[in-house]
Amino acid sequence: MTSLLIKNACIVDGTLPEPTAPQQIAIEDGRIREVAPEVAFDADETLDLGGLTVMPGLIDCHVHTIATTANLGQNAALPSSLVAAKSSKIMKDMLMRGFTTVRDLGGADRGLQQAVEQGYFTGPRLVICGKALSQTGGHTDYRGPYDNRDVSWYAQALGTLGRICDGKPELMRAARQELKGGAQFLKVMADGGVSSPSDPVGYLVFSVEELTALVEIANGFGTYVSAHLYDDAAIVRALDCGITCIEHGNLIGDATIERVAREGAFVVPTNITYDLLARRGEEFGLPPESVAKVADVREAGLERVVKLHEAGVTMGYGSDLLGGMHSEQSGEFPLRGRYIPADAVIRSATVDAAKVLRMEGEVGTIVAGAYADLIAVEGNPLENLDLLTGQGAHMPLIMQGGRAIKKAATL
Template sequence: MALLLTGATVVDGLGNDPVPRGSVLVEGDRITGIGVDGPVGTETVDLDGLTLLPGLIDAHVHIGHSSEMRAVLNLELSVAERAADIFRTLRETLDAGFTAVRDCGGIDHGVLRTVARGLVPGPRIWASASPLVQCGGHGHLGSPFAPPDDTFHFRVRGLTAVGRISDGNDEVRKAARECFRQGASFLKMAVTGGVVSIADSLDDTQFTVEEIATAVAEAHARHTYVTVHAHNVAGIHNAVTAGVECVEHGTGIDEETAAMMAARGVSLVPTLAIAKVLEENFDQHGLPPQIRERVGDTLQGMTDGLLAAREAGVLVGSGSDLIGPRQDRRGLEIALKAKIIGAHEAIVSATSVNARIMRVADRIGSVETGKLADLIAVDFDPLTEPELFDDPTRVVLVVKGGRIVKDTRK
């Protein structure tokens, strides 16, 4: 049955002026008309007083890390409990208006299939499976007193994926191929130290240019790309030189680095939300206490990097990077970004720009005829009150693929 969403102010996700009292026609799983009436028998959905937007996209999630990290590392949780945490996070993500996500490490293709078959509710997922990490680098989980391959004790085939330790070109090549066997649609590498790390520093570089280039070659063979975790400019320079297409976090990007990224068409996905959440409530994540001091000034560093990248013309997306059992604040990323670049641009970054970065702009990310009918309605003006994206209850309607999956309109 066709749906006619009518009466709302329409924000199209492309940066165009809002359209008051607009209408969007949905037939099957697609948007088939804008500003039109529906055929005979069309179901009308009255959205008077609401704002209609494209479904939001979080381009940096870790759905597989939905349990308390310390409990996982200490092998205190059953597979059933970890699966329940993942399925809860998927439902909460969709309810918050995020109809698509890019998972940057932590889930196996079994989760993708489960959501795609409709067995559990959740967003569309593009995933990297296991991130590629070097021995002792960011993403190498577990005690330094245990053998390196003990990290695979945390992996549950069909459900979760952990960092694949890959040192040298041959190991990187094999690890990349295994990621694609796990259902990856792109590759993720850690090329610098990280905040949630034990045996490295944020100033460290990880992987050689040649190792990164090996992963890039494997990605290109699969007609896809590599994105990199990076918290310093030396690591970013290595990655850009090697041919990656996207940088996650981007702490400390300066004018020279931004120009280099722009010249080579490299995108940036800042992750302001996780830095803010760790600042506000570190204890809720179940992380080792020594991680607290590593949070440092990463929020300001990512903000500075975002501004430098934007000034240089780099495509800047939006990702939350939330981890642990409470991942209900994905909209905080939009709220924080709105303070820096304005509400409308922040919304565009979390919709059409993210879709471009993820190479799926032909399917999602905007309210346009022919796109998949992934749409949300909010009960506030997102251009004047973007901070309310941080409250999932203010998303009152969610449509995914033409089906209403949440409706709390009064």
């Protein structure tokens, strides 16, 4: 692989309230070799990014790359080959928005991950949990109250976000199967959800014994459990069981926020999805009973982001979009920016996101040893977060692993 020296890089990664002074970035074999005001480096190519803001490649900590429609019951029934084809487009569009790494919270498998790694699909670096672990009548059981058809096939279909497993032995077996299949962490549905028909928010699903066993398995594999959670009681219960990453967290209480900050757990809010679902859910194919649930969590989630920020909780950037809503992935930036400072919003998609992924020093940062994932932005996102929206329109350069995925002719 050729080497590259980038000059005049004013860096924004969310750790400072202003861009850095111009830096030079030496890149070799897909990784950053050195960052300094002056670098002694004999590069094959030199690129001057003066006048632009240079950022680490963005990270979305909560996506569903296989969610080709907001009606997840319909999505589950699609042929896996068709889901894979549609997912390739979804992932390419994510990369072209500047998201060079994403964490899939249910659905993507090792095969989809390898398709990206081996260059068959163009997309972000995928961090996967395999299928999310759910239970009869819980989140990702899309059958409805009068449908008792067997859903053992959920575990094999690419279009399903989760699999159904009831009881401790079945849950433990499912967890081990996902880890054997390449899952890098485990995802559990520890509360009710919006997109499934039979589980109200606040539904305390898996037992304490089951959740504790799941955490033990994850820890034994050297990884962690992330949980779908809204209600405060469900969040407290999950923390008690050793779960360390809270997805959504819209109804988390003040005392629990303080506990999360104290214990160093992570929260990944996903407010853009509720904003869109409330306004256009039916248009995107969300069933009416699911649209009705959105109001319960929408406004509370935005108010909680302020509390989480004030308490010093590490938050990851999350979008959690489905089907036709994927195009609004970057909308979480200006949405959060109405409530918390811009540097904190950016940090949630860079260095803090890397902490959520357990990939500190590898992604979300521009330091020696990290992947050479970079984006160049026209203007200063610290002053205008809308520069990170527009399907990458304000990004003349998007680089992943030292390779320019997008490079304007003017560079």
